[in-house]
Amino acid sequence: MSVNISNRSFRxxxxxxxxxxxxxxxxxxxxxxxxxxxxxxxxxxLTVGDWDFWVDWKDRQWWPLVTPLMGxxxxxxxxxxxxxxxxxxxxxxxxVAALLIGTWITRIFAYHYWNYFPINMVLPATxxxxxxxxxxxxxxxxxxxxxxxxGGASFALLFYPSNWPLFGMFHVPVEYGNxxxxxxxxxxxxxxxxxxxxxxxxxxxxxxxxxxxxxxxxAAFCSxxxxxLMYTLWWFIGKxxxxxxxxxxx
Amino acid sequence: xxTTSEQLPLVVENKNAExxxxxxxxxxxxxxxxLTVIYIGLRLYQGAFAVASGLDSSEPAFEQYWxxxxxxxxxxxxxxxxxxxxxxxxxxxxxxxxxEPKEEISRYFTLTxxxxxxxxxxxxxxxxxxxxxxxxxxxxxxxTPFTANHIIEFYFNFPLYVILGGCAWLYARTRLPLxxxxxxxxxxxxxxxxxxxxxxxxxxxxxHTFWFREEFFAAPIHxxxxxxxxxxxxxxxxxxQGVTRLIExxxxxxxxx
Numbered sequence: 001m002s003v004n005i006s007n008r009s010f011r012x013x014x015x016x017x018x019x020x021x022x023x024x025x026x027x028x029x030x031x032x033x034x035x036x037x038x039x040x041x042x043x044x045x046l047t048v049g050d051w052d053f054w055v056d057w058k059d060r061q062w063w064p065l066v067t068p069l070m071g072x073x074x075x076x077x078x079x080x081x082x083x084x085x086x087x088x089x090x091x092x093x094x095x096v097a098a099l100l101i102g103t104w105i106t107r108i109f110a111y112h113y114w115n116y117f118p119i120n121m122v123l124p125a126t127x128x129x130x131x132x133x134x135x136x137x138x139x140x141x142x143x144x145x146x147x148x149x150x151g152g153a154s155f156a157l158l159f160y161p162s163n164w165p166l167f168g169m170f171h172v173p174v175e176y177g178n179x180x181x182x183x184x185x186x187x188x189x190x191x192x193x194x195x196x197x198x199x200x201x202x203x204x205x206x207x208x209x210x211x212x213x214x215x216x217x218x219a220a221f222c223s224x225x226x227x228x229l230m231y232t233l234w235w236f237i238g239k240x241x242x243x244x245x246x247x248x249x250x
Numbered sequence: 251x252x253t254t255s256e257q258l259p260l261v262v263e264n265k266n267a268e269x270x271x272x273x274x275x276x277x278x279x280x281x282x283x284x285l286t287v288i289y290i291g292l293r294l295y296q297g298a299f300a301v302a303s304g305l306d307s308s309e310p311a312f313e314q315y316w317x318x319x320x321x322x323x324x325x326x327x328x329x330x331x332x333x334x335x336x337x338x339x340x341x342x343x344x345x346x347x348x349x350e351p352k353e354e355i356s357r358y359f360t361l362t363x364x365x366x367x368x369x370x371x372x373x374x375x376x377x378x379x380x381x382x383x384x385x386x387x388x389x390x391x392x393x394t395p396f397t398a399n400h401i402i403e404f405y406f407n408f409p410l411y412v413i414l415g416g417c418a419w420l421y422a423r424t425r426l427p428l429x430x431x432x433x434x435x436x437x438x439x440x441x442x443x444x445x446x447x448x449x450x451x452x453x454x455x456x457x458h459t460f461w462f463r464e465e466f467f468a469a470p471i472h473x474x475x476x477x478x479x480x481x482x483x484x485x486x487x488x489x490x491q492g493v494t495r496l497i498e499x500x501x502x503x504x505x506x507x
Contacts, residue, residue, distance in 0.1 A: 016506035020271050020355065024496065027359065028489065031366040034373040039482035042376035042447075045384070046476045049467035053384060066468075074483075081486040102377040110382035114297060115389045193388040241439060242486035244494070246432025 036098035040074040041106075044099055052103065053111075055121050055170050056188035058163075060215040063125075065223045068156040069230055071096070071127045072134075075155075076231045077238025079138055079147075085242070089139035092155075096131035100124065120170070121187045129162040130155035144235055152231035156223035160216055271356050278363040282370060289374045292402050295319070304398030305390050316401055323406040331413045335420060342424035349427060351502040357425050358492055358499075364418040365440075365488065371411035372444065376479060379403040384467045395455045408448040415441035428495060436487025443481015450474030 013021055044052070047070040051063045075092030082091040103124035111117040137151040170184040181189075211218070268275050296304075303311035343349070349357075379402055386399040396405070419441045422429035429437070457471030 013500070014505070017500050017503065019269070020500065021496075023269070023272055024359065024362070027362045027366060031362060031369050031485070034366070035369040035482060035485055038369060038372035038374075038376035039479045042380050042479045043476050045381045045467065046472040047468050049384070051468075053381075053467070077483050078486070081490075085486075085490060102373070103381070106378055106381040106385075109293070110378065110385045114300075114382065115385050117385070117388075194391055237480070238483055238486065241436065241481070241483035242490060243435050243439075243484075244487055244490050245435040246428070247435055247438070248432065250433050250438055 032094065033098060036074070036078070036095050037102040040095050040099045041102035043074065044070060044103075052125055053122055054188065054193075055123065055167065056182075056184040058125070058167050058170075058184065061219055064156075064160045064216055064219040065226075067125060068127065068130065068159045068223050069226050071099075071130075071159075072152060072155050072227050072231050073234045073237075075131055075134060076234035077241065079135070080235045080238035081242045083138055084239075089135045092131040092134040092138075093128070096127045100126065100128065117191055118187070121191060123166060125159075125163045126166070127155070127159060127162075130158040133158060144232070148228050148231045148235070152228040153224040155231075156227040157220050159223070160220050270352060271359050273356060274360045274363055278367065281363075281367045285367070285370055285374075289378075289407075292406070293378075296398060296402065300386070300390075300398040307394035307396065316398055317396065320396060320401045320405055323401070327406070327409050327413065331409075331416075334413065334417055338417060338420040338424060346425075346427045346430050351499045354426065355496065355499050355503075358496055361418065361422050361426065362492065364414070364421050365485065368411060368414040368418050368441075369482075369485070371407070371414050372482065375403065375407035375411050376444075376447075379407050380475075392458065395458070404448075404451045408451065412441075412445045412448055415444060428491070434488065434491060436484040436491065438484075439481045440484035440488060443478055443484065445478075446481075447475050447478035450478055 012018070048067050051057045051059075051066055057063065074095045078095050079091035082088040082094075107119065107122045107124060111122040112119045133154045134147065134151040137154070138147040141147060141150075167184075170187070171182050173180050174183055174186060176186060176189075299315045303309070303315040306312060307316075379399065383399045383403055386397065390397065419437055422434065422437060424430070428434075453474045454471055
């Protein structure tokens with residue numbers, strides 16, 4: 001059933017009023033940029049953190065699971081406001097782009113120039129392809145359910161293949177000290193960090209070795225399931241925070 | 251509409267003046283510039299002295315270069331918070347019921363500038379210096395809660411953004427009718443939630459008395475910070491409140507070229 005949308009009250013501003021609203025838009029853009037770099041980056045660094053900081057943490061089991069799962073949170077919350085209230089289909093892309101700006105600045109100036117970690121050791125992963133798809137699905141479907149299922153799953157499933165061109169080269173095997181390891185592992189051994197190889201022990205748990213090439217796709221599909229749920233949860237968290245209530249007292 | 255010869259001198263005179271709705275723009279830009287100089291200055295200080303004198307808190311040089319900086323920071327913050335919060339409160343508008351639409355629009359712009367300055371401080375505290383903490387503690391063993399990065403991040407950046415968030419909250423409460431009549435829930439969430447990040451420093455450092463944990467930055471002892479920063483999403487509600495009121499106020503204005 002189609003709905004007749006009335007355009008009776010819609011009249012674009014002109015003259016000074018148009019300039020006022022445009023000036024307000026620019027102020028909000030600056031505000032939003034720093035808000036999402038600061039807030040999403042802190043959330044991300046303290047939940048995904050190590051998997052994004054270090055090349056030798058970018059494994060087959062946890063990295064493709066944890067990163068999209070924690071990375072879909074702010075995009076979902078921001079989409080719930082920007083799409084439903086302003087019809088701007090860019091909430092996810094805005095968040096992820098802001099995160100990338102923040103992480104790149106930090107990796108260069110805090111890791112490389114301050115503490116001399118090679119930049120290849122601390123390259124951030126990207127979630128931009130997944131974010132673009134998430135925004136496009138919301139715009140085309142205008143549906144929370146469709147976006148959660150298709151968009152949430154795509155966000156998780158696209159993560160590993162879109163990062164492989166960046167990080168695949170660090171997974172080539174090398175022989176070192178009569179043992180076989182990856183270039184990423186070698187970075188970890190050469191640049192000693194204060195607390196180290198706990199994770200390298202964890203990674204050899206379970207049936208990882210016998211599962212071989214299936215480990216990464218399995219982690220991605222597990223992440224897809226969880227991202228569907230996480231997207232829905234954070235949509236409502238974003239909606240709740242965007243309340244317009246005034247209180248009598250606090 | 252054509253400009254008449256009588257209006258011409260006025261037009262020429264006001265050519266370089268800011269439009270009435272962004273009259274606080276110069277102050278806003280100066281605020282950005284000042285904060286940028288402060289944060290970059292602190293990062294350069296770390297680059298110059300952290301490795302040379304910030305690795306061992308028992309050395310006299312640590313006291314001289316880092317603890318002295320800590321005391322100076324506390325002094326500056328105490329003076330700043332007293333001055334700026336005191337000014338905002340004492341200069342409050344006592345006749346808000348007589349506010350003209352143009353003045354109210356202008357004040358909404360200024361409130362947005364205050365929130366923007368607040369989010370700029372949140373960027374430095376939540377993004378740059380926060381992740382830099384991981385970088386530093388991967389190369390330096392922590393032997394004190396006042397490390398070379400904590401002195402900047404926990405005891406300067408965190409209080410500073412709390413103060414600036416408080417400025418935005420106070421500005422709205424003392425100068426805008428809707429915020430004076432009722433307490434805006436989203437603005438309160440967006441200011442008081444991130445304030446809890448400062449309080450979480452206590453939990454974090456208490457945790458570090460038991461555990462070393464640098465290896466795992468995403469450890470649960472850091473999740474207090476995470477929950478605090480979720481409240482920054484309240485800015486969406488502030489935006490909706492502001493836009494709704496601005497539309498009403500613009501409808502009250504005459505159309506102008």
